[in-house]
Amino acid sequence: MTVYQLPVEVAAFTSWLAELASRLRPGAGWYGVFVERDPEGMRACFDGTEILPWDVVESLLQDAGEPVDGPLVARAGELYAAAAAAHDRRPGGAAALAERRGLMERERRYAEYRARELGERLRSAPEPAERAGLENDLAWTRDDHARAAARVTELTTRLARLTPASAPEGRTEPPVPPPAHPQPQAPAPPKRRPRGARYAWLEESAEEQAAVPVLPTGGAAPRGARFGGGADPAAASGEAGARGGTDPGADPVEAARAAANAVYALQRLRAQGRSGEAHALLCEALGGPPARLPALAEALHRAGLGADWSTLLWEAASLPPARLAAVAGALADAGRPADCEQLLRQGVARPVEELAGACAALRAEDHHREAHALLTAFVRVRAPEEAARLAGADPRGLVPQLLDAARAVSHSRERDLLHALRVAGLAGA
Template identity: 80%
Template sequence: MTVYQLPVEVTAFARWLTELAGRLRPDAGWYGVFAARDPEGLRACFDGAEILPWDVVESLLQDAGEPADGPLADRARALYAAAATAHDRRPGGAGALAERRDLMERERRYAESRARELGERLRAATGEAEAAGLENDLAWVRDDHARAAARVTELTTRLARVEGHARAEPVPAAQAEPAAAPARTQTPVRTPAPPAPARPARARPRGARYAWLEESAEERAPVAVPVLPTGGAAPRGARFGGGGDSAEAGGPARVAEAADPAEAARAAANAVYALQRLRAQGRSGEAHVLLCEALNGPPDRLPALAAELHRAGLGADWSTLLWEAASLPPGRLAAVAGVLADAGRAADCDQLLRQGVARPVEELAGACAALHAEAHHREAHALLTAFVRVRAPEDAARLAGADPRGLVPQLLDAARAVSATRERDLLHALRVAGLAGA
């Protein structure tokens, strides 16, 4: 009999979730609602068999009286991101995500239809008692709709990550030619595509959907990824745009030139208009894609987009965009963080860096190096402070190993800013790793 062992990331998040639930009353608040609605599903999440939707985690934090930007919420985001990634990459993970996303999309549509029906009945209601009952029902249906929409977005993001990871992984030689059952066609071997021949330049795509593109896909230069310190390795794969440039790439560099303020404002207005249209038509998947496209364009346009989204009451979409930005390649992550800091959006910059600490330590070393190269020393310190606050001291020692001379003093300074206990734990981990005297 084959026994499936849970990934350590999933176990860590399940343990944290159980500890949080221990502070709550199971018959009160949102915890009571979820426990009554789906006790078996909740238990599966506590056991690590499933990953709790993030909107439920936020509600449980709310029950516990924890602020959304507090240290416990930061730790929850880091643990959740690592657990979801490990859980989704298990065999059959992509199929399960697609199936669950389809289910959530059906629930979203049902809630939307039910909300319209209740709204019509409420307008036609004649008695106060009837109206009060309908208003209560409508409030619950709207909450169901909001949660279903949030889960569709979350599942779409997770599925894209899994599929990008699968495309990036090489196929072992033993699997290159599967055995031939006679009616089945052979699976082609995944091999790097040959360089495409030069093609005539095409006209730049127009419209709000393409508002973030400076050039066509053929004209756009590859994103420059900084060379990591000794011992590190640049990330590779489809999600990271073929990152992993050699030293000849020239080290850290700005991803794009400064955007014209008028053009940035115009692009932001167009994008938000298109986003509102897609939301109104229930095309949440396409709306999410449009948001992600902003991350592929000039980073200097993002502050204008943030302002326009908040002005339109779409602050949640800006939070989604920041969550996606936390998975960008190190060089681009640093560029986005630097642009937000330069634009006076320090809170957004810090949120982005806090969410990015769930990444592998090698990538964080690259992001830290890129921030320092662009003279964003405060942001580099914020990244390391968030890292030592939510990650284990052993992880910090591994990060220090990427560049002991530069990162050991920076990590100790960050740990000291968190607490004396955290600094002491880090010192012990550095001694064990043989880095205390670096």
């Protein structure tokens, strides 16, 4: 049996990385954010099978309180450059770098599009609570954009070093720092959204090519998952299906056909650089029958479009409560508990009133395990006082469920929740 041995440079870097991580608090700072977002990817980087992006290394050093011009940062740059060079020289390294760079470029463009969209919503948001939520989303989106831009620069530099004109083998240099992550570009003219039967979720004939702008203009009601499905007939029909009656997406043949058509359309749009229209297509999928989404997940992963599925789950976390519960239930029923739990974890940032509605909808459909997962994620990341506010929406039903969820997290979390419930007058509910 052939045993893969890490290059010496990679082993040295991963050893240094493990030592750095031992100084950090698990679940706190940027380290906690990265592990929460991509636990498998972080594990692969610590094992040495992948190389951690340099911006992540900088963030971990920031968590450790290291100054940017300190000796540890300089040493990290030397180890990182040597490990990246050794990793990239492996067979297929250039192709892997090019593929990763393409993915990061798509992420950069999507974050740019998303930031413009959030900025427009922020300018028209009258309520302080809504503004606070949008400002938080915009800050994270800008961070995503900066990191994606930095990674495009880094991957381009690493790819260039593999060409014949690059430095002699064995000579390594510290990674080129990202530019001071670029000036915002002027918004591109709105593109036309794809229509027709080949796009699966719209159920129109191929001859019907009526186009609608991707971004809402004038007084038109916004559409898509991130807008809560407002004024979207497809979303309304899907909501009706979630409440009862015959689910139009339950037919596995129809679900497979719709998924295949959607993947074909996404591949065509990605190849043509029409990322905005590709994103709109994903949002259309969320407006269709929830029972079709597991088939779409399988088709996307088979086609190497797993990043699109992650984007779709992120958008689904912003759906209205009943719709969120319907999507989570469909994923659970189809044997995709990891996707279901990821969706619910991403959804816990929404207002407590909406989470109470989502819990009620899940339990009404006998998805008790998923309701418990949602509450567990909630008490893990939200303050006990907010959990008490959530319990106030339905004290008889939610108080025992929240206590069970807190108990599953830790004894101290259960104790803190009990105290908050007593202060709110709900301890005896």
